[in-house]
Amino acid sequence: xxxxxxxxxxxxxxxxxxxxxxxxxxxxxxxxxxxxxxxxxxxxxxxxxxxxxxxxxxxxxxxxxxxxxxxxxxxxxxxxxxxxxxxxxxxxxxxxxxxxxxxxxxxxxxxxxxxxxxxxxxxxxxxxxxxxxxxxxxxxxxxxxxxxxxxxxxxxxxxxxxxxxxxxxxxxxxxxxxxxxxxxxxxxxxxxxxxxxxxxxxxxxxxxxxxxxxxxxxxxxxxxxxxxxxxxxxxxxxxxxxxxxxxxxxxxxxxxxxxxxxxxxx
Amino acid sequence: xxxxxxxxxxxxxxxxxxxxxxxxxxxxxxxxxxxxxxxxxxxxxxxxxxxxxxxxxxxxxxxxxxxxxxxxxxxxxxxxxxxxxxxxxxxxxxxxxxxxxxxxxxxxxxxxxxxxxxxxxxxxxxxxxxxxxxxxxxxxxxxxxxxxxxxxxxxxxxxxxxxxxxxxxxxxxxxxxxxxxxxxxxxxxxxxxxxxxxxxxxxxxxxxxxxxxxxxxxxxxxxxxxxxxxxxxxxxxxxxxxxx
Numbered sequence: 001x002x003x004x005x006x007x008x009x010x011x012x013x014x015x016x017x018x019x020x021x022x023x024x025x026x027x028x029x030x031x032x033x034x035x036x037x038x039x040x041x042x043x044x045x046x047x048x049x050x051x052x053x054x055x056x057x058x059x060x061x062x063x064x065x066x067x068x069x070x071x072x073x074x075x076x077x078x079x080x081x082x083x084x085x086x087x088x089x090x091x092x093x094x095x096x097x098x099x100x101x102x103x104x105x106x107x108x109x110x111x112x113x114x115x116x117x118x119x120x121x122x123x124x125x126x127x128x129x130x131x132x133x134x135x136x137x138x139x140x141x142x143x144x145x146x147x148x149x150x151x152x153x154x155x156x157x158x159x160x161x162x163x164x165x166x167x168x169x170x171x172x173x174x175x176x177x178x179x180x181x182x183x184x185x186x187x188x189x190x191x192x193x194x195x196x197x198x199x200x201x202x203x204x205x206x207x208x209x210x211x212x213x214x215x216x217x218x219x220x221x222x223x224x225x226x227x228x229x230x231x232x233x234x235x236x237x238x239x240x241x242x243x244x245x246x247x248x249x250x251x252x253x254x255x256x257x258x259x260x261x262x263x264x265x266x
Numbered sequence: 267x268x269x270x271x272x273x274x275x276x277x278x279x280x281x282x283x284x285x286x287x288x289x290x291x292x293x294x295x296x297x298x299x300x301x302x303x304x305x306x307x308x309x310x311x312x313x314x315x316x317x318x319x320x321x322x323x324x325x326x327x328x329x330x331x332x333x334x335x336x337x338x339x340x341x342x343x344x345x346x347x348x349x350x351x352x353x354x355x356x357x358x359x360x361x362x363x364x365x366x367x368x369x370x371x372x373x374x375x376x377x378x379x380x381x382x383x384x385x386x387x388x389x390x391x392x393x394x395x396x397x398x399x400x401x402x403x404x405x406x407x408x409x410x411x412x413x414x415x416x417x418x419x420x421x422x423x424x425x426x427x428x429x430x431x432x433x434x435x436x437x438x439x440x441x442x443x444x445x446x447x448x449x450x451x452x453x454x455x456x457x458x459x460x461x462x463x464x465x466x467x468x469x470x471x472x473x474x475x476x477x478x479x480x481x482x483x484x485x486x487x488x489x490x491x492x493x494x495x496x497x498x499x500x501x502x503x504x505x506x507x508x509x510x
Contacts, residue, residue, distance in 0.1 A: 018366060026339065029351075033346075044335050046327075047335075054321065057319050057323065060316050061312075065316075070292060082300075115287050115288075170438050173437075176434070196495060197465055200460065201461075229450040230454075232454050232456065232457065
């Protein structure tokens with residue numbers, strides 16, 4: 001119990017330390033440059049307090065419950081004994097497809113942590129509000145989560161095979177550029193943003209543990225060089241999936257409209 | 267009173283739905299794949315309850331505090347009509363929120379170890395810590411600059427595609443010249459700079475600004491600041507690796 005209280009205290013302190021520079025900048029500009037009282041001051045302050053409490057509790061819970069188990073799981077799944085155990089002949093050299101549980105775990109953990117990512121929820125709420133409901137909160141979140149899932153599992157495949165990271169990233173850029181030309185214009189800035197949004201509080205620690213564990217296990221990989229780069233995958237692929245989501249929705253809309261028009265004519 | 271409880275209960279239910287996929291994934295892999303029991307089940311449940319409460323509070327506070335203040339400041343600064351102060355605010359927000367970012371501090375320390383092993387700097391604590399703090403300032407500066415560039419884009423109405431594609435081209439060219447050890451870290455640094463508090467604030471700033479300037483559309487012009495903030499650190503970290 002005492003342990004828990006100490007944890008609560010430490011994490012709250014750390015969160016306050018994170019928030020202070022931001023609050024300092026905001027209030028500094030408000031009072032020195034804008035020189036007007038903040039509208040609904042009391043409400044805003046309470047909002048900040050809630051954010052502070054919420055973030056502290058969120059981090060505390062993650063660190064007590066999900067992170068230790070998730071990290072342990074990443075270690076166990078990348079353990080050579082576990083991977084070799086799924087094979088009939090243990091002496092045979094491991095092939096890239098022997099790591100299938102790792103890819104599956106990467107996909108699942110990428111998807112599920114992105115759904116819980118608070119900053120993505122924030123951006124989805126704002127996008128829904130600004131687009132007048134045209135962009136669904138859940139549609140956007142699921143599109144981004146699929147992008148992260150695909151990205152991270154591809155990233156683990158890269159660590160296993162040892163293909164240089166820039167091949168993937170550069171071809172990803174080419175796809176993004178091509179999609180940009182064809183995607184509905186409204187979605188493009190939001191899609192670019194969703195790349196940066198996906199990777200924060202929940203995703204980064206688990207994904208980093210997975211990358212480092214895998215780089216340690218696979219022979220010939222260095223943890224220092226190959227352990228990094230998963231985050232880059234997780235921030236590139238959502239750009240594609242969000243644009244694809246908009247492209248598919250636009251296509252379906254068009255088809256529906258055509259159908260209703262044809263029906264009206266008939 | 268009853269209404270209030272109902273509202274809180276409903277948003278807790280929403281948070282539970284947000285969290286359900288993680289619980290299912292971890293449960294499935296623990297029982298079906300690794301075939302092990304959950305250690306410290308009681309601790310786990312307490313942790314999950316904390317996460318639930320935390321997410322609920324965060325989203326409440328987001329709509330009460332972070333979004334309104336970001337937008338009202340963007341409106342006020344746009345109304346003041348001083349481009350200087352708007353840009354100063356954008357830089358301060360980008361630099362100030364990044365320099366203290368814990369994820370960045372961790373990445374910078376790891377980058378220093380990589381650089382030392384790669385023989386780019388000396389294998390001493392002093393050399394490593396000066397390399398790490400140099401890197402931190404570089405990244406924070408680059409995020410500040412990125413937000414400034416993004417705000418200028420909103421004011422001037424430049425199209426985002428060309429700027430982002432130009433940035434990509436720069437990243438690709440620099441990848442050819444940067445030391446091999448730094449590339450993975452540089453690519454990752456784009457993702458770690460945007461924290462949970464920065465994202466809502468910066469989004470509100472962009473949307474608020476785009477909706478208070480005539481002729482700008484909050485949807486096509488308001489978003490995109492975070493994209494700049496996650497692209498520019500890649501360029502600057504590679505440049506840092508090339509210079510040092």
